[in-house]
Every structure is written in structure tokens, then in C-alpha cells.
Amino acid sequence: MSNQPMCYCKRCQKEVTFHFQPISHLKQFLLSIFTCGLWLPIWLSMVLSRTKICDNCNEPIWGK
Numbered sequence: 801m802s803n804q805p806m807c808y809c810k811r812c813q814k815e816v817t818f819h820f821q822p823i824s825h826l827k828q829f830l831l832s833i834f835t836c837g838l839w840l841p842i843w844l845s846m847v848l849s850r851t852k853i854c855d856n857c858n859e860p861i862w863g864k
Contacts, residue, residue: 806859809854817835818861 804817828843852861 807852807854809857809859809861811859812854814857816861817855819855820855821860823847823850834848 806815807818808814809816809818825847828839828846831839832843853859854861
């Protein structure tokens with residue numbers, strides 16, 4: 801058995817491995833500059849609550 805983290809995917813209806821959705825920090829930085837810093841809280845929330853992506857179906861895994 802592998803040491804990769806597992807999570808239940810409702811779409812696949814089984815325990816699956818997952819990866820986190822990558823964040824384009826350059827894009828987020830430019831959005832923050834163009835919005836005079838208004839985008840900063842959204843960027844911070846994206847970093848703190850990263851989205852898990854199922855390795856089988858490539859769909860987001862919501863919940864626990």
C-alpha cells in the first residue's frame with residue numbers, strides 16, 4: 801500500500817489519491833496590483849484552502 805494521501809471521491813464513489821490544484825501566483829500578484837490590493841484576501845483564501853483534485857476523474861473533491 802502506498803503512502804500517498806487518500807480521500808473519498810463522491811463521483812468515483814471510492815477512496816482515491818488526489819493532488820492539489822496549482823495556483824498561478826504571478827496571475828494572482830498581477831490581479832492584486834490591478835485591483836489596488838482588493839484581490840489580496842481572495843488570493844490568501846486560495847492559498848489557505850487549496851482544492852483537492854481526484855487523480856481518477858480529475859474533478860474537485862469537496863468536503864472532508
